[in-house]
Amino acid sequence: MIGQKSHLANIDKWKQWREERKLEAKQTLIETYLPLVDYVSGRLSIGLPKNVSKDDLTSYGVMGLIDAIEKFDYERGLQFETYASWRIRGAIIDGLRQGDWVPRSVREKAKKIEEGYQKLEQQYLRSVTDAEMSQYLQITESEFQQMVQDIAVTTVCSVDDPIREEEAETRLSILIDDKAKSPESTVHDVYLKDTLALAIERLTEKERTVVSLFYYEELSLSEIAEVMSLSPSRISQLHSKAILRLRGSLSRHRTQLFQD
Template identity: 40%
Template sequence: MIITEDSMPATATADDPILKVWTSFKSTTKDSPDYEPLRNQLVERYMQLVRYNGERIWQRLPDGVELDDLISAGMFGLMDAIDAYDTERGVKFETFCVPRIRGAMLDELRKMDWVPRLVRSKASKLATATKTLEARFGRAPTVQELSAHMEIDIKEVEKMQSEANAVGVVSLNKKWYETDSYKDVREIDILEDKKGEDPTRRVQKNDLMRLVTKGLNRNERLIIILYYYEELTMKEIGATLDLSESRVSQMHTAIVNRLQQQLGVRRLEFGA
């Protein structure tokens, strides 16, 4: 069964019984007889998040990766998130747990090392050709232009783009930021994944993001990407980076002011 966004568990409301489960769970210790039953209730409530995110990642992968393996790894990520979640932080559990779930799945993929060397080589050649044509045209190249430049069929280019996208799933599995309360924030967790999105449009969007955030440190990049690309609130970003909401707001204002000052210098890069 394919899980859709409509079938995802709803965010807890004030009268949701799950809130009582959270309260009881956070007041117990691991050696308490109530610990496992309460955690199991929470796992059951949020396990659809694991399947949903597992299917989103799995759909981008070539044959040879079992969905069940991703889901099994994601369940460990969910349990880690349940243990680490602070109900007093004011951040939705769904927002908090998804990076841990996906991070656990990506760790499993990395351990499997499922990407063939030939696929990695093709992805590298495609990236080189894309950058060369971008420099020549001042924009992202079309499939036809890549085909002519690389002297291969259009269908082969499209296949390489699909495989390169799968390689990117693991290459994006790098840590961006780590705190005691929210560990292993990874690049893939802050990039939007739209299945079926036009590859050229996706490349252009990612290139624009890299251009805008060039010269920023990791925290600054995260603030910009999470706020403008993932549409998180300042409060949610603060919880992710273990910073106060006011501090995130101050940093955001400073970053925007700096980017505005640099915009004139970067006009040529935007093709203006």
């Protein structure tokens, strides 16, 4: 990631903005952290349709950065760069959604595959193969691979996304350590994290590698392709299948939680 600099280096500006609401301090903070927008938008731009311009991504990202600066509480001791990156990413995804950049047919394909992974992996309690998914969808394996390739752009996953579309709880909400949590909330969070951990274990080896390199090592898809000696399109497919499997696991988690 770009050079990580503790927000404590700008503590005077944070105090001036948070306590005195000085616009000059806010502007300084925006200018200081603008490189985060370039970094996040650059990563998200990979694999997006050509009609999505880099200027659009940057514009959405700047709005996310401003939102992060307005809401960030420096006294909690959190790293601003991490918090802001979540907000920037979420703002970009929200902006793209509002622009309806993904055709309905592509979203429907993604939903079918996600539901297939959810049903079959709950049935077999393991990672299902492409052949099994193709049989479930009643298509050939080559057609399944093409479907995965078609929906690659829908799997750019925002931590500000709701865990389920009709609910307000987001992936970001389970990462931020709220100071006071009810016992029920704590049990829910532990269960959710365990569910995700198990889901990641069930990914294929290549899918786990892609997830690790993309989300933890923060390599781009093209860099991952070079590391793994695979084509960028193949890496995109692996990423898409991994995200759809994880989404299916989250959906199962929510269903089981409410049934209990």
